[in-house]
Amino acid sequence: MGKLRIGVFKFTSCSGCQLSMLRVNEQLLNLLNLIDIDYWVMVSDVKGKGPYDLALVEGSVSTPEEIGEIKEIRSRSRILVALGDCATYGGLNSIRNYMSQREVEKLVYENPTSIRSTTVRPLDYYVDVDIYLSGCPPDTSTIVEVIKDVALGVPPRLPKYPVCVECKLSENECLLIKGEPCMGPVIKAGCGALCPNLGRICEGCYGPAVDPNAESLLDKWREIGLSEREIVCKLRKYAGLSKEFKRWSGL
Amino acid sequence: MKAFVVSYGDLAKLIDEAKKSYTIYGPVRKGGSYVFSRVDGLGDMELNYNRTILPPKKFFHLPYEVLMKFKLRDGFEIEAEAKAEPIMVFGVHPCDLNAILRLDEFFSRKFEDPYYLSRREKSLIVVLNCRGAKDEYCFCASLNTGPIAEGGYDLALTELEAGLFLLEVGSPKGDELVEKLNFPKAEVEHLEAKERIKAYAKNTFHRRADFEGLVPAPLDHPVWEEEAKKCFSCGTCSLVCPTCYCYDIYDEVGLSLKEGIRVRRLDSCQLYEYSEVALGGNFRRERKARLRHWMTCKFGGAGGGRYSSCVGCGRCISLCPAGIDITEVASKLKEVVKYA
Numbered sequence: 319m320g321k322l323r324i325g326v327f328k329f330t331s332c333s334g335c336q337l338s339m340l341r342v343n344e345q346l347l348n349l350l351n352l353i354d355i356d357y358w359v360m361v362s363d364v365k366g367k368g369p370y371d372l373a374l375v376e377g378s379v380s381t382p383e384e385i386g387e388i389k390e391i392r393s394r395s396r397i398l399v400a401l402g403d404c405a406t407y408g409g410l411n412s413i414r415n416y417m418s419q420r421e422v423e424k425l426v427y428e429n430p431t432s433i434r435s436t437t438v439r440p441l442d443y444y445v446d447v448d449i450y451l452s453g454c455p456p457d458t459s460t461i462v463e464v465i466k467d468v469a470l471g472v473p474p475r476l477p478k479y480p481v482c483v484e485c486k487l488s489e490n491e492c493l494l495i496k497g498e499p500c501m502g503p504v505i506k507a508g509c510g511a512l513c514p515n516l517g518r519i520c521e522g523c524y525g526p527a528v529d530p531n532a533e534s535l536l537d538k539w540r541e542i543g544l545s546e547r548e549i550v551c552k553l554r555k556y557a558g559l560s561k562e563f564k565r566w567s568g569l
Numbered sequence: 570m571k572a573f574v575v576s577y578g579d580l581a582k583l584i585d586e587a588k589k590s591y592t593i594y595g596p597v598r599k600g601g602s603y604v605f606s607r608v609d610g611l612g613d614m615e616l617n618y619n620r621t622i623l624p625p626k627k628f629f630h631l632p633y634e635v636l637m638k639f640k641l642r643d644g645f646e647i648e649a650e651a652k653a654e655p656i657m658v659f660g661v662h663p664c665d666l667n668a669i670l671r672l673d674e675f676f677s678r679k680f681e682d683p684y685y686l687s688r689r690e691k692s693l694i695v696v697l698n699c700r701g702a703k704d705e706y707c708f709c710a711s712l713n714t715g716p717i718a719e720g721g722y723d724l725a726l727t728e729l730e731a732g733l734f735l736l737e738v739g740s741p742k743g744d745e746l747v748e749k750l751n752f753p754k755a756e757v758e759h760l761e762a763k764e765r766i767k768a769y770a771k772n773t774f775h776r777r778a779d780f781e782g783l784v785p786a787p788l789d790h791p792v793w794e795e796e797a798k799k800c801f802s803c804g805t806c807s808l809v810c811p812t813c814y815c816y817d818i819y820d821e822v823g824l825s826l827k828e829g830i831r832v833r834r835l836d837s838c839q840l841y842e843y844s845e846v847a848l849g850g851n852f853r854r855e856r857k858a859r860l861r862h863w864m865t866c867k868f869g870g871a872g873g874g875r876y877s878s879c880v881g882c883g884r885c886i887s888l889c890p891a892g893i894d895i896t897e898v899a900s901k902l903k904e905v906v907k908y909a
Contacts, residue, residue, distance in 0.1 A: 349824060466822060466824060466826070487623070487808060490622075495888070503890055503891075504801070529841050531798075534798065
């Protein structure tokens with residue numbers, strides 16, 4: 319079996335997903351037996367033009383240039399992975415979609431006349447995505463899992479079920495039952511219930527679980543005393559553009 | 570059957586003796602809840618607990634276990650991974666004991682499960698009988714799975730009065746452990762005291778469950794839709810259920826792609842993936858269908874309607890983030906069944 323030629327690309331994002339990928343630590347050498355890095359600016363001077371067996375793309379698409387680039391990468395890639403929430407749902411930076419472009423630009427730049435940005439979109443708004451690897455950032459193990467599965471030619475085994483599964487198996491007390499606005503019941507597992515294990519509510523960074531019952535959770539949150547504004551903000555934070563949450567995130 | 574009368578101090582001695590051969594697990598506090606955890610002695614345990622988050626099934630039917638390792642060399646090498654350590658689970662309530670007995674039956678039918686059975690064989694279960702309902706969620710009495718265990722344990726304790734326990738021996742393994750300790754033998758009065766506690770304890774339950782006649786359950790009853798509106802399909806009810814045994818098996822391949830492990834993981838019929846098949850097909854795509862499936866299984870569907878696989882521990886009710894209550898659903902269904 320030949321090695322996979324991979325490209326890792328960054329769009330509008332914080333590079334955290336790439337860092338998570340680098341956190342393979344001592345497994346890095348084993349990983350390099352599976353892949354040839356053709357393009358990954360963070361780790362290599364090589365700037366190959368593909369074609370890539372596997373492209374891992376971090377970030378959302380938020381400028382006219384990026385629209386062209388993602389289409390270009392797609393055309394050179396056999397399998398394209400949306401790496402992280404920005405690539406999958408638009409992510410944190412998509413919260414700017416809920417304000418006017420000019421208003422947002424003024425908040426950040428002194429002289430916004432040279433800024434040319436578009437509405438923040440996930441990758442699949444512009445191109446076909448083969449594998450979605452959500453998380454902010456995705457856990458290192460799930461990234462390795464995807465690379466391995468692509469090498470083996472099998473569909474990746476990633477959870478679609480909610481965080482509650484991992485949380486319950488960690489024998490945590492249910493924060494929702496204790497009256498805290500946890501998002502666990504509607505959020506995809508994969509993190510190992512990282513926050514609830516530390517006594518903190520799930521913030522929703524893995525995006526919606528399959529077939530989430532958001533209506534029921536919203537009823538709970540209202541009982542707890544969350545305002546409509548707080549509810550909207552919680553659903554917007556990571557995956558407001560997702561088909562599962564956009565009904566409530568308000569765009 | 571042998572029975573002794575022991576003090577709290579004697580129980581500490583019992584555990585010290587057991588520590589020579591077993592790793593000890595018992596109920597300990599976690600926040601406002603309890604979990605079965607490894608303990609050094611009696612002092613670490615909270616014997617007045619209501620229920621643990623996960624039932625003792627976690628010791629025998631593990632949430633995650635490696636069944637075997639495999640290697641691809643010239644051919645295909647496998648290495649079974651069955652490691653069972655001797656453990657004592659102390660303070661198991663009768664409902665949970667009955668659940669373990671049902672799992673024993675399930676894992677030793679036509680195909681014996683060596684992983685489960687080897688762990689069970691090496692275990693010693695000390696039951697702690699309940700002097701009454703622990704809280705409003707308990708309903709073992711109406712299912713005859715408590716509050717006093719009728720057998721199937723290695724040792725059973727009943728607190729006769731503060732700090733004084735009746736210790737009953739239920740198996741050769743239990744006998745072997747206590748025979749060295751020379752505890753005072755129980756007298757008739759002690760056994761009578763236990764009978765009085767039993768008679769009293771049975772009447773302390775406000776919650777009841779009556780699942781008879783609910784297999785097959787009315788499948789189109791509006792209660793399924795109503796409850797599904799609340800349900801998160803989060804799997805909590807089945808993961809914390811002491812009798813739910815459904816599992817998934819899959820292979821995890823190592824980065825070399827030449828070796829790997831075969832894993833068994835506790836699954837839940839409440840999860841969308843559970844009933845998913847090739848090409849995205851799904852037998853229970855709707856939340857309602859999944860919820861209904863789990864409840865009818867508990868009503869007795871899995872046992873062909875002969876017996877309920879619910880033991881009345883109350884976990885699925887007290888831990889459901891959506892507040893769904895199987896006893897309430899059953900009573901709504903019963904109204905229809907009664908007049909059918």
